[in-house]
Amino acid sequence: MPEPVIALREVKKNYQDVNILDIARLELPAGIYWLQGENGAGKTTCMKVMAGLIPFKGEILLQDNVSSRQHPVQFRRLINYAEAEPFYPSFLTGRDLLELYLRTKGGDPEQIRAISEKLGVHVFVNNPVSSYSSGMLKKLSLLLAFTGNPALILLDEPLITIDTRALAVLYDLIREYNAKGVSFIITSHQPLDAEEVTITGTLKVAHKNITLN
Amino acid sequence: MRTTSAILSKIFTRRFYVQNTGFFLVLFYLLFGVVNGANLLAYHKGLLLGFLGNYSFLFLVLLLWTSYALKCVGFILKTFQTQGYDFLYPTMGSIDKATRRGIWFRLHTAIYMPVLVYAGIAVVIAIQHQFYISAVIVAVLNIANCIWPLRLYERKLEQPDVIFFTGHLQRWLNQHFTKPPVLYFLYELLTNFPRRIVSTKIFSAAILWLTFLIMTRGEYFDLRGLQIGVMVSVLTHMQLMVHHRAFDDTYLNFMENLPIRLVTHYLRLIGVYVILFLPEMIIITVNAYTKTTPWGLVTVFCTALSLLILFRVMLFFPKMNPEKHVRNTMLTSFIVLFMVLGHYEWPAILLLQAASAIIFFVKYRQYEPYIESAS
Numbered sequence: 001m002p003e004p005v006i007a008l009r010e011v012k013k014n015y016q017d018v019n020i021l022d023i024a025r026l027e028l029p030a031g032i033y034w035l036q037g038e039n040g041a042g043k044t045t046c047m048k049v050m051a052g053l054i055p056f057k058g059e060i061l062l063q064d065n066v067s068s069r070q071h072p073v074q075f076r077r078l079i080n081y082a083e084a085e086p087f088y089p090s091f092l093t094g095r096d097l098l099e100l101y102l103r104t105k106g107g108d109p110e111q112i113r114a115i116s117e118k119l120g121v122h123v124f125v126n127n128p129v130s131s132y133s134s135g136m137l138k139k140l141s142l143l144l145a146f147t148g149n150p151a152l153i154l155l156d157e158p159l160i161t162i163d164t165r166a167l168a169v170l171y172d173l174i175r176e177y178n179a180k181g182v183s184f185i186i187t188s189h190q191p192l193d194a195e196e197v198t199i200t201g202t203l204k205v206a207h208k209n210i211t212l213n
Numbered sequence: 214m215r216t217t218s219a220i221l222s223k224i225f226t227r228r229f230y231v232q233n234t235g236f237f238l239v240l241f242y243l244l245f246g247v248v249n250g251a252n253l254l255a256y257h258k259g260l261l262l263g264f265l266g267n268y269s270f271l272f273l274v275l276l277l278w279t280s281y282a283l284k285c286v287g288f289i290l291k292t293f294q295t296q297g298y299d300f301l302y303p304t305m306g307s308i309d310k311a312t313r314r315g316i317w318f319r320l321h322t323a324i325y326m327p328v329l330v331y332a333g334i335a336v337v338i339a340i341q342h343q344f345y346i347s348a349v350i351v352a353v354l355n356i357a358n359c360i361w362p363l364r365l366y367e368r369k370l371e372q373p374d375v376i377f378f379t380g381h382l383q384r385w386l387n388q389h390f391t392k393p394p395v396l397y398f399l400y401e402l403l404t405n406f407p408r409r410i411v412s413t414k415i416f417s418a419a420i421l422w423l424t425f426l427i428m429t430r431g432e433y434f435d436l437r438g439l440q441i442g443v444m445v446s447v448l449t450h451m452q453l454m455v456h457h458r459a460f461d462d463t464y465l466n467f468m469e470n471l472p473i474r475l476v477t478h479y480l481r482l483i484g485v486y487v488i489l490f491l492p493e494m495i496i497i498t499v500n501a502y503t504k505t506t507p508w509g510l511v512t513v514f515c516t517a518l519s520l521l522i523l524f525r526v527m528l529f530f531p532k533m534n535p536e537k538h539v540r541n542t543m544l545t546s547f548i549v550l551f552m553v554l555g556h557y558e559w560p561a562i563l564l565l566q567a568a569s570a571i572i573f574f575v576k577y578r579q580y581e582p583y584i585e586s587a588s
Contacts (some may be wrong), residue, residue: 015584016583016584051469051470052469052470053466053467053469053470054469054581055578055579055580055581072475072578073472073473073474074472075472076469076470076471076472076473077472079470080470081470083467086467087463087464087466087467088464088467089397089400089401089460089464089465090404090405091392091400091401091404091405092392092397092400093387093392095387095388095391096391096392099391100391100394100471101471104471104472104473105471105472126384126387126388127387128387130294131373148472
């Protein structure tokens with residue numbers, strides 16, 4: 001089996017006393033994965049755990065040697081996350097966020113500028129996010145997920161609220177980044193277009209566990 | 214059917230006076246409640262003649278009136294940005310320009326009316342006492358204060374995304390300056406909760422002013438006395454700390470995915486409170502630099518900042534609700550108080566710093582907002 005891009009070991013997540021996730025072991029080789037599950041099954045929690053946004057028990061390894069516990073900074077450099085419903089302080093502009101991400105995650109600013117133009121983010125990037133529609137916020141959040149040099153990008157419901165042109169750009173980006181070795185885990189209640197992306201595997205969140213089909 | 218003016222008056226004028234009832238009560242008390250009824254007319258005549266005959270005093274009054282005009286402008290502009298009031302753009306935008314200007318004028322003068330009434334009386338008195346230049350200045354400024362805001366209201370309709378007074382300035386700032394994370398919470402307070410930060414700072418400054426007054430009246434200066442005042446001033450910031458946690462929980466979760474070292478997160482937190490306490494540090498320096506050594510000032514600042522940081526860091530215990538937080542901060546303050554009284558300021562500062570750092574470095578990555586169950 002090739003080296004896993006992400007490996008979950010004894011990952012448990014509780015909200016107060018309620019157990020949401022209990023994953024003994026999961027290893028995913030590089031590729032594009034579709035994460036499925038019913039509403040409330042724990043897809044977003046799973047993604048937030050992987051992205052280091054919320055605390056959990058157990059350990060996650062990226063590229064077999066970067067540990068969520070022992071290398072928290074390097075871990076966050078290798079994994080990017082775009083929320084289903086992004087939420088930012090109202091006074092920040094898209095540019096403020098973009099610069100913060102570029103400064104911390106690194107990566108090529110020119111490349112991000114090019115993606116920004118493709119998605120149409122450059123038109124409103126200097127305005128405060130309070131003036132954005134949900135589609136504009138979503139585009140910004142997707143753009144931020146492509147900053148730096150990630151090994152894995154987590155996209156939570158990326159297909160909702162964005163227009164068809166942006167959707168085509170997003171599929172192009174997924175293909176382009178995947179060709180460069182970046183893996184994706186994508187949650188979506190809508191089926192991913194098989195003509196646009198080739199799915200490596202389907203992940204199913206159910207009964208607090210994730211199984212790879 | 215009600216007229217457009219009546220509906221808009223309900224939206225703007227009535228809401229303005231209802232929301233500012235407290236402000237007007239204090240104002241009325243200061244203007245009409247501090248002297249007995251028999252002397253009221255003489256008091257006001259004296260006040261009017263006082264500023265009409267003295268340009269420095271007049272300038273101060275004009276400044277206050279203009280501040281009130283800004284408050285009125287801010288209220289109308291903020292109404293447009295308030296959730297649920299979006300309908301104002303298409304409705305107001307459909308009215309022809311001349312009629313709309315008339316509506317703006319009536320709405321603005323209706324909420325600016327308290328100043329107009331007082332200024333009108335001032336003009337009459339000024340003419341009676343031959344203070345013609347003062348009369349002209351008062352009249353011109355108040356007419357201007359009724360006219361310049363109309364342009365801003367029109368502009369707001371044309372550019373709904375503009376928050377500050379000048380769209381160009383706002384856009385220029387957004388294009389040329391990137392807000393550093395250390396300023397996020399301050400932006401939040403200044404843009405969305407200005408009353409909260411202003412009231413905290415007024416209380417905090419009042420406590421420091423009282424501390425210095427007591428020491429001046431007693432003709433002594435004791436660094437420990439100042440430190441006690443500073444500790445009380447720090448306690449006035451507690452509601453801001455709880456707000457800070459809520460702000461981080463709600464809006465800054467995305468930052469947990471950024472590859473930022475724990476020490477950088479800690480320095481950012483310290484930076485927030487250094488900036489937040491900067492006005493108090495200036496007040497203390499201005500009032501105490503002749504009475505104590507620079508080292509004495511450093512001791513006072515370090516005590517204040519150590520307390521602020523520890524009190525904020527305590528909120529990284531997820532179950533620390535505001536009630537428990539008050540209890541713990543009071544307990545800590547009492548311990549520090551006795552250490553300060555016993556001249557153990559620096560051991561206290563070091564203990565506070567050590568406790569803050571330990572709690573932060575242990576708790577930060579484990580922290581998650583705790584939602585109390587309804588039962």
